[in-house]
Amino acid sequence: MFNMADVRADFEFQGWSRQSGALSDVREAVRQEGVLIAARGARSSETLLIPHETSAAPRRSMSAVYGLGKQPLHSDGAHLRVPPDVVVLHSALPSLTPTIIWTPPRRGKVRLPMASRHGIFTVRGNGESFLAVANERGKLRFDPVVMSPGDAYARESVTYFENARDSAEIHNWNEPDLLLFIDNRRVLHARNEVVDPDSRNISRLAYQSVAEL
Numbered sequence: 001m002f003n004m005a006d007v008r009a010d011f012e013f014q015g016w017s018r019q020s021g022a023l024s025d026v027r028e029a030v031r032q033e034g035v036l037i038a039a040r041g042a043r044s045s046e047t048l049l050i051p052h053e054t055s056a057a058p059r060r061s062m063s064a065v066y067g068l069g070k071q072p073l074h075s076d077g078a079h080l081r082v083p084p085d086v087v088v089l090h091s092a093l094p095s096l097t098p099t100i101i102w103t104p105p106r107r108g109k110v111r112l113p114m115a116s117r118h119g120i121f122t123v124r125g126n127g128e129s130f131l132a133v134a135n136e137r138g139k140l141r142f143d144p145v146v147m148s149p150g151d152a153y154a155r156e157s158v159t160y161f162e163n164a165r166d167s168a169e170i171h172n173w174n175e176p177d178l179l180l181f182i183d184n185r186r187v188l189h190a191r192n193e194v195v196d197p198d199s200r201n202i203s204r205l206a207y208q209s210v211a212e213l
Contacts, residue, residue, distance in 0.1 A: 035209065078143035092176060102187060
C-alpha cells in the first residue's frame with residue numbers, strides 16, 4: 001500500500017503523485033489521516049469515467065465537446081463554487097490512453113501570466129452561473145467547456161492553457177492498480193485521444209481539504 005507521506009512530498013514538489021493501490025486503500029488512508037473529506041457539490045462517491053462519442057456523452061461534459069479526441073487541460077469540478085482540492089484517479093487494469101498533467105511554473109521569473117489573475121470568466125453549471133478568474137491567489141480553476149471568457153485577459157488565459165498542453169507530462173496507465181493523486185487547485189490535467197474506448201475505465205474520487213473549510 002502507498003504511503004500518504006510520499007503523496008504529500010510529491011504534491012509539494014510537483015502537484016501530483018503516482019502510486020500503486022486500490023480505491024479502498026485511498027479511502028482508508030484518507031479516513032486515518034482526517035485531513036480530507038468528500039468534496040461538496042460533486043459526485044464525491046466513486047465516479048466511473050467512461051469514454052463517450054459526442055452523441056452519447058452527458059450534456060456539458062468534456063466528451064460532449066471533444067468526444068474520444070484529446071481533451072484540453074482542465075481542473076475537475078471547475079463548475080462548482082468550491083472545486084475539489086484533491087482528485088484521485090484509479091485504473092484497475094492497464095490502458096493505452098494516457099492522462100497528461102501540467103504543473104505551472106512557480107519558481108524563478110517564469111510564472112503564470114497576469115491575465116490568469118484578472119481575466120473574468122462566466123462559469124456555468126449546477127443550474128447557476130457565476131463569475132470567476134482562472135487563478136485566484138494561486139488556486140486554479142479552468143475548464144473551457146463550462147467557463148466562457150468575458151474579456152481580453154480571459155481569452156489570453158485560454159490561449160496560454162491551450163499552449164501549455166504541449167509541455168504537460170504523460171502519465172501512462174501501464175500497470176494494474178495504478179493511482180494518480182492530483183492537486184486539483186494547483187495543476188491541470190487532461191486525457192489524450194482514446195485508443196482503447198471499449199476497455200478504458202478510470203475511477204475518480206474527489207476530496208476537499210478540511211483546512212480550507
